[in-house]
Amino acid sequence: MSILVNKHSRVIVQGFTGNEGTFHATQMIEYGTQLVGGVTPGKGGSTHLDRPVFNTVEQAVKDAGADVSIIFVPPAFAADAIMESADAGIKVIVAITEGIPTRDMVKVKRYLEGKKSTLIGPNCPGIITPEEAKIGIMPGFIFKKGNIGVVSKSGTLTYEAVDQLTKLGLGQSTAIGIGGDPIIGTTTKEAVELFMNDPETAGIVMIGEIGGGMEAEAARWIQANGTKPVVGFIAGQTAPPGRRMGHAGAIVGGKDDTAAAKMAIMAECGIHVVASPAEIGQRMKEVL
Amino acid sequence: MNIHEYQAKEILKSYGVAIQGGFVAETPEQAMEAARKVKDEFNSDWCVIKAQIHAGGRGKGKIAGTEHRGVQIAKSPEQAAEITKNLLGGTLITIQTGAAGKVVNKVLVAQDVFYPGPSEPKEYYMSVLLDRQTKRNVIIYTTEGGMDIEEVAEQHPEKIHKEWIDPAVGFQAFQARKIAFKLGLEGKAFKEMVSFVSALYKAYEETDSAMFEINPVLKTSDDRIIAVDAKVNLDDNALYRHPAYAALRDIAEEDPTEVEAGKYNLNFVKLDGNVGCMVNGAGLAMATMDIIKLSGGEPANFLDVGGTANAETVEAGFRIIMSDPNVKAILINIFGGIVRCDRVANGVVEAYKKIGDVKIPIIVRLQGTNAEEAKRIIDESGLKVFSAIVLKEAADLVKKVLTENTSAA
Numbered sequence: 254m255s256i257l258v259n260k261h262s263r264v265i266v267q268g269f270t271g272n273e274g275t276f277h278a279t280q281m282i283e284y285g286t287q288l289v290g291g292v293t294p295g296k297g298g299s300t301h302l303d304r305p306v307f308n309t310v311e312q313a314v315k316d317a318g319a320d321v322s323i324i325f326v327p328p329a330f331a332a333d334a335i336m337e338s339a340d341a342g343i344k345v346i347v348a349i350t351e352g353i354p355t356r357d358m359v360k361v362k363r364y365l366e367g368k369k370s371t372l373i374g375p376n377c378p379g380i381i382t383p384e385e386a387k388i389g390i391m392p393g394f395i396f397k398k399g400n401i402g403v404v405s406k407s408g409t410l411t412y413e414a415v416d417q418l419t420k421l422g423l424g425q426s427t428a429i430g431i432g433g434d435p436i437i438g439t440t441t442k443e444a445v446e447l448f449m450n451d452p453e454t455a456g457i458v459m460i461g462e463i464g465g466g467m468e469a470e471a472a473r474w475i476q477a478n479g480t481k482p483v484v485g486f487i488a489g490q491t492a493p494p495g496r497r498m499g500h501a502g503a504i505v506g507g508k509d510d511t512a513a514a515k516m517a518i519m520a521e522c523g524i525h526v527v528a529s530p531a532e533i534g535q536r537m538k539e540v541l
Numbered sequence: 542m543n544i545h546e547y548q549a550k551e552i553l554k555s556y557g558v559a560i561q562g563g564f565v566a567e568t569p570e571q572a573m574e575a576a577r578k579v580k581d582e583f584n585s586d587w588c589v590i591k592a593q594i595h596a597g598g599r600g601k602g603k604i605a606g607t608e609h610r611g612v613q614i615a616k617s618p619e620q621a622a623e624i625t626k627n628l629l630g631g632t633l634i635t636i637q638t639g640a641a642g643k644v645v646n647k648v649l650v651a652q653d654v655f656y657p658g659p660s661e662p663k664e665y666y667m668s669v670l671l672d673r674q675t676k677r678n679v680i681i682y683t684t685e686g687g688m689d690i691e692e693v694a695e696q697h698p699e700k701i702h703k704e705w706i707d708p709a710v711g712f713q714a715f716q717a718r719k720i721a722f723k724l725g726l727e728g729k730a731f732k733e734m735v736s737f738v739s740a741l742y743k744a745y746e747e748t749d750s751a752m753f754e755i756n757p758v759l760k761t762s763d764d765r766i767i768a769v770d771a772k773v774n775l776d777d778n779a780l781y782r783h784p785a786y787a788a789l790r791d792i793a794e795e796d797p798t799e800v801e802a803g804k805y806n807l808n809f810v811k812l813d814g815n816v817g818c819m820v821n822g823a824g825l826a827m828a829t830m831d832i833i834k835l836s837g838g839e840p841a842n843f844l845d846v847g848g849t850a851n852a853e854t855v856e857a858g859f860r861i862i863m864s865d866p867n868v869k870a871i872l873i874n875i876f877g878g879i880v881r882c883d884r885v886a887n888g889v890v891e892a893y894k895k896i897g898d899v900k901i902p903i904i905v906r907l908q909g910t911n912a913e914e915a916k917r918i919i920d921e922s923g924l925k926v927f928s929a930i931v932l933k934e935a936a937d938l939v940k941k942v943l944t945e946n947t948s949a950a
Contacts, residue, residue, distance in 0.1 A: 280879075328781075329781065352778045353778060354749055354778045354779035355671055355749075355751065355778065355779070356746065356749050356776070356779060359671070359676060359677065359708045360708050362676040362708075363676075363677075363707070363708040363709050390878075390879065391878060392877075392878030392879060394910070405824070406824060407822060407824020407828075408822050408824065408825075409822030409824065409876040409878070410824035410825040410827075410828050411824075412876050412878055412909065413825060413828070413876055416876075416908065416909070417932075433823060435671060435673050436671070436673065436676050460824070462823075462824055463827070465673045466673065486828070488825075488827035488831060489830075489831070490830075491814075491827075491831055491833070491834045491839070491840050492827060492830070492843070493810075493812065496810050496843075497810075498810060498823060498843050499822075499826060499827075499845045500823045500824070501777075501778065502673070503823060503824075503827065507691070512831075528831070528835060529831065529832060529835050529936065530825075530828040530831065530932065531832065531931075531932040531933040531936055
């Protein structure tokens with residue numbers, strides 16, 4: 254097993270025929286992802302990368318049986334694309350787009366309430382179940398099938414952690430990049446909960462950063478419900494308050510969202526916290 | 542993006558939010574003229590001179606080397622000019638600016654709003670921002686205006702009220718009434734507060750703001766409700782929808798190296814440490830700063846070069862980092878996924894040779910696609926560059942060069 258996506262996932266790309274969409278769709282196909290088509294309004298009926306292009310997500314669901322969508326459309330149109338997917342009944346929506354206005358995401362979150370879709374991102378690298386489905390922009394070759402679940406707010410830092418795990422012989426069940434924006438779909442806690450309930454996941458790596466309260470929320474949930482070892486790291490121990498560190502959500506607003514505060518809560522809740530990002534893989538090997 | 546008080550007030554006014562009126566001035570002469578206009582337009586004999594910088598605490602802050610405070614009362618147009626003269630060009634140091642302070646280039650000459658009248662003036666606090674927990678906007682308000690909100694939250698948490706807005710229907714009339722009642726208002730002041738907060742929220746939403754802080758909101762002695770100060774932070778991601786607001790950016794308020802980095806699409810934040818770093822990805826960049834600290838150094842910057850680490854961006858990054866004389870070493874940390882490490886390595890070598898005179902040790906850690914090949918390129922370049930593949934090695938190299946630096950000194 255794995256979480257959210259696997260080799261049976263039928264994936265479409267929103268923003269299929271654009272530069273980004275084309276490049277990453279090609280990479281996903283090469284990885285072996287079951288990519289069944291894409292959506293570009295106005296280009297329906299044509300083919301791209303030997304796959305059908307649809308005008309609407311609804312049509313892609315009906316004709317190609319799509320149940321996962323990955324979004325590469327520009328920020329101004331991304332919120333609309335997410336809602337279109339949710340409306341069409343797509344189960345997992347992966348929004349890669351960076352720079353979506355917060356006001357749009359407030360609306361999207363409200364729109365998703367009561368719907369069956371799981372949103373991942375935006376501003377994230379996507380999700381991968383190694384050797385089954387890569388639905389994102391991550392370099393596929395560093396991942397290996399196994400039983401460690403990885404959840405992270407960051408892209409390259411996720412690759413760093415995964416690379417360490419793989420080199421120590423620890424493969425991954427699924428790795429999910431949830432994104433670094435102030436408002437995102439799947440939270441750290443939700444991802445952790447999915448991993449705890451996944452029989453194939455034996456241990457969890459949880460990577461967070463300064464800003465917001467998601468890591469603390471996940472830590473408290475783990476303390477109450479955790480059954481598997483969790484290794485945690487928080488990036489930004491040296492970040493000054495009030496400055497945005499790249500990600501729109503990575504900003505220390507008060508005393509509760511500093512790296513030190515988060516690490517303390519995580520340690521208190523029984524998570525194996527490492528101070529150095531170079532120790533993530535090694536610590537997981539030790540506690541497994 | 543932060544904007545000045547006078548700009549924020551213009552925006553609020555355009556949405557029908559009542560504000561303390563005033564005029565901006567860039568010279569003492571303009572201030573004198575503004576003071577006269579304040580008298581004509583608002584029937585205000587006195588006026589308040591407010592230094593315009595992107596930081597709070599101005600009333601208590603002082604111009605470096607003087608006793609001139611950032612906010613002062615002027616009792617005549619002549620005095621307005623005099624005060625303005627003392628503020629302009631000076632460096633205002635407040636609790637929020639840090640020791641470096643901020644240069645005052647403009648002042649706001651505003652009406653005196655604490656005039657005598659039938660009732661006592663009263664200050665409130667109000668802010669609008671995103672609550673990340675509930676994913677909704679929230680209006681935070683308290684009767685304890687004019688004070689530091691963090692302090693109120695600590696000492697009197699029961700006095701802080703919050704009103705969340707459902708994005709499906711927006712801000713409702715009952716919420717405006719609730720806020721006005723909880724602030725203990727009645728009669729004309731109650732009605733004024735209801736329209737004030739309704740207009741304020743509309744402005745927050747339609748301007749795509751990330752934060753509004755009005756401290757204080759004032760009930761005047763004749764029961765009007767007005768914004769005396771206004772701190773507005775606009776959502777950078779939404780500026781494309783508001784070109785007029787994007788034009789309000791004041792580059793003089795920003796760190797010049799950060800402005801320079803922005804020209805190359807580099808995400809740079811200047812810090813005070815001794816080890817510079819250049820990284821791809823924001824999370825890995827923060828983690829690299831942590832590594833520097835754990836290795837005995839202090840990060841001199843945050844720098845995310847993004848997905849395209851090529852010769853041009855690497856060179857720009859090098860130059861920006863090295864413009865800081867405190868930097869004793871540079872750590873480049875690139876995880877090559879889609880971008881190939883050998884290309885990045887060539888970029889580093891090219892940039893290094895182009896700059897020519899690099900006096901500080903450079904540590905290059907390249908991991909991912911073609912990492913071995915990249916290490917070979919760096920090692921065979923003949924440059925004084927230390928290379929690493931594993932993150933742990935890079936951390937050890939930072940420690941090593943810092944120790945050698947210290948012993949050499």
